[in-house]
Amino acid sequence: MLSDVNGGEVERLASTILRTLGDRKIFVVGAGRSGLVAKAFAMRLMHLGFSVHVVGETITPRMDPGDLLIAISGSGESLYPLTLARQAKKLGGILAVITSYPESTLGKMADVRVVIKGRVLPAAQADYDSRQIMGLHEPLTPLGTLFEISTLVFCDALISELASRLGKTEEDLARRHATLE
Numbered sequence: 001m002l003s004d005v006n007g008g009e010v011e012r013l014a015s016t017i018l019r020t021l022g023d024r025k026i027f028v029v030g031a032g033r034s035g036l037v038a039k040a041f042a043m044r045l046m047h048l049g050f051s052v053h054v055v056g057e058t059i060t061p062r063m064d065p066g067d068l069l070i071a072i073s074g075s076g077e078s079l080y081p082l083t084l085a086r087q088a089k090k091l092g093g094i095l096a097v098i099t100s101y102p103e104s105t106l107g108k109m110a111d112v113r114v115v116i117k118g119r120v121l122p123a124a125q126a127d128y129d130s131r132q133i134m135g136l137h138e139p140l141t142p143l144g145t146l147f148e149i150s151t152l153v154f155c156d157a158l159i160s161e162l163a164s165r166l167g168k169t170e171e172d173l174a175r176r177h178a179t180l181e
Helices: 007-018 032-047 079-090 105-109 128-134 145-166 170-175
Strands: 026-030 052-054 068-072 094-099 112-115
Touching (some): 007 094, 007 112, 026 032, 026 079, 032 170, 079 105
Parallel strands (some): 026 052, 026 068, 094 112
């Protein structure tokens, strides 16, 4: 799935994230399992020294103009990330979206967008034998699993790239890792 990710999109996201260093904040949001991926990404961004916050947590600060919201939504239509994206845009925030659907509402709103393909269901061929002959098989990954796993791997790879650009080592990241566990 990740071999189809557009390198230009990745570069724009990496550059946008790097521009937040200093006085800008990063906010992350996703619904359901995409929200868990967003939280994992936020943790790694924090390890790199970014000012990053998970939307909805009680200690999340205000968004100011120029701050970055990263919304993760396979469909690009999930209500919670969509509502927050609209609010972020009203506040003058920058919107980065990771989605499977670039023509979705979130995809179209994005200032920066990375498309990661997710589950593709077989066409309307309901007949099992016809699907087998045509090579159309039911996916083995339920619901959004393929998007979520691919996005988690993508985000960790992006962290590695950002760490390299910032000259950070694994030891640097470990110094910011939680000790109250």
